[in-house]
Amino acid sequence: MRATSFGPTALLLMACLLWGCSGVSLDLPSSVQPAAQIAAKTGAKAIHASRPISDSEEYYVGRAVGARILAKYPLYQDQEVTRYVNKVGLTVARKSSRPNPYRGYHFAVLDTPEPNAFACPGGTILITRGLLKNCATEDELAAVLAHEVAHIANKDGIKSISQARWTEVATTLGTETAKQYGGSAGQMVTLFEGSIDDVFKTIVVNGYSRSAEESADREAVSILRKAGYNPGALAAVLTKMSGKEGAGGIYRTHPPTSERLAKVQSLAPASSASSEKEAVRTARFQQLKI
Amino acid sequence: MRRFMKLSRKTLGLLIIVMMLLLSGGPGWARTLTVSQPNQQIYQEANFASTPLGAVPQGAKVNLIRQEGEWYKVDYQGTIGWLHRQAVPEAAPAKMDLSKMLFGGPVKETGSDEVALAGKGFTPEVEAGFRQKNPGLAYAQVDKVETFGVDQAQLQKFVSEGGLNP
Numbered sequence: 001m002r003a004t005s006f007g008p009t010a011l012l013l014m015a016c017l018l019w020g021c022s023g024v025s026l027d028l029p030s031s032v033q034p035a036a037q038i039a040a041k042t043g044a045k046a047i048h049a050s051r052p053i054s055d056s057e058e059y060y061v062g063r064a065v066g067a068r069i070l071a072k073y074p075l076y077q078d079q080e081v082t083r084y085v086n087k088v089g090l091t092v093a094r095k096s097s098r099p100n101p102y103r104g105y106h107f108a109v110l111d112t113p114e115p116n117a118f119a120c121p122g123g124t125i126l127i128t129r130g131l132l133k134n135c136a137t138e139d140e141l142a143a144v145l146a147h148e149v150a151h152i153a154n155k156d157g158i159k160s161i162s163q164a165r166w167t168e169v170a171t172t173l174g175t176e177t178a179k180q181y182g183g184s185a186g187q188m189v190t191l192f193e194g195s196i197d198d199v200f201k202t203i204v205v206n207g208y209s210r211s212a213e214e215s216a217d218r219e220a221v222s223i224l225r226k227a228g229y230n231p232g233a234l235a236a237v238l239t240k241m242s243g244k245e246g247a248g249g250i251y252r253t254h255p256p257t258s259e260r261l262a263k264v265q266s267l268a269p270a271s272s273a274s275s276e277k278e279a280v281r282t283a284r285f286q287q288l289k290i
Numbered sequence: 291m292r293r294f295m296k297l298s299r300k301t302l303g304l305l306i307i308v309m310m311l312l313l314s315g316g317p318g319w320a321r322t323l324t325v326s327q328p329n330q331q332i333y334q335e336a337n338f339a340s341t342p343l344g345a346v347p348q349g350a351k352v353n354l355i356r357q358e359g360e361w362y363k364v365d366y367q368g369t370i371g372w373l374h375r376q377a378v379p380e381a382a383p384a385k386m387d388l389s390k391m392l393f394g395g396p397v398k399e400t401g402s403d404e405v406a407l408a409g410k411g412f413t414p415e416v417e418a419g420f421r422q423k424n425p426g427l428a429y430a431q432v433d434k435v436e437t438f439g440v441d442q443a444q445l446q447k448f449v450s451e452g453g454l455n456p
């Protein structure tokens with residue numbers, strides 16, 4: 001079964017259906033019953049259809065997506081660079097809206113000149129050497145990683161599992177319960193496989209929606225501020241990236257850099273080193289062998 | 291979990307009450323958790339950004355005081371603080387859902403389904419089936435990446451040397 005492609009509105013609607021928009025339920029008159037009660041009356045299927053993906057399920061999806069990406073790109077073997085990227089990544093992840101996913105955040109560097117970064121659902125973030133080379137300072141690297149952390153915090157990857165598929169997962173679970181988990185385990189593997197395709201297609205091939213990118217940029221700037229990094233670093237790194245659209249990779253999956261840059265500039269304009277400490281950070285970044 | 295399904299709803303109700311008593315921990319019923327993951331810390335608050343109170347070695351047994359979301363309040367050799375469930379992943383799913391059900395409000399009829407479904411869906415077993423069907427995937431690399439991390443002390447040093455916010 002293939003996933004249908006959705007426009008941004010359909011995606012948003014789908015996200016609302018799948019994940020439950022608390023805003024919507026708050027607006028309902030008090031006579032309207034909460035979803036759980038309705039579900040209780042209409043039978044198990046309704047509950048399962050609206051069953052949110054759990055943190056551990058998200059984690060297993062993320063592992064599979066990571067395993068597909070890592071089959072394509074080898075890991076960069078430099079331990080010092082890897083440890084440094086983890087330090088910067090964890091420094092920003094702590095300040096995100098989701099500081100502690102199921103098994104924590106992990107960062108790794110892919111050995112390819114293609115500029116790209118992937119946020120695998122659940123907390124694994126892969127950044128390429130090509131994109132690392134685009135960063136001139138630790139603060140710029142922090143900006144790129146904060147943007148990826150925001151995708152994980154906002155669950156942008158996992159949200160791209162098609163609604164039809166997720167409903168089928170729920171239905172299969174219902175059947176499995178009835179059969180006491182007999183016989184349909186293979187069906188769950190097929191649905192898992194399809195979900196991996198959905199997520200892979202979004203994060204590697206087509207990219208997230210424009211609004212998801214915008215909010216990831218916004219959250220990245222806010223994370224940088226909270227962490228004590230120069231918030232203008234996102235605008236700085238985007239400036240460096242603009243005009244390189246022909247390079248593929250992250251440019252293919254993200255909205256035009258100029259468009260992002262204009263919005264990010266208005267949140268936090270690029271500025272030269274804001275403090276002595278920024279220079280200290282830049283010095284430790286420049287020591288790395290990227 | 292499978293056995294639950296064979297029980298009548300009434301028996302299940304009784305079982306839940308018994309388990310509630312077990313979980314609420316009367317004297318002599320204190321529940322212990324065994325830390326199965328390396329490099330785990332106890333934190334002052336249920337938050338990785340709070341002050342770490344000390345490391346808990348892999349294999350250590352901690353006494354469970356209570357649970358809030360993904361965090362366990364524990365007593366480890368007199369140190370009382372919060373341990374994230376990542377330290378005891380195998381203790382997590384079923385018990386988590388059960389206790390949420392028990393403490394999070396009255397037990398509804400649908401509860402028994404939720405109990406049965408806890409830990410189903412995309413599980414390690416589904417991952418195993420997927421891996422068998424897709425042997426070319428780089429799961430070994432994923433496992434390797436999941437070992438990448440920085441301990442709390444190193445991270446604090448990095449943050450303070452860089453003049454960043456603690």
Ligand SMILES: [Zn+2]
Pocket residue numbers: 147151208213216254
């Ligand atoms: Zn993005």
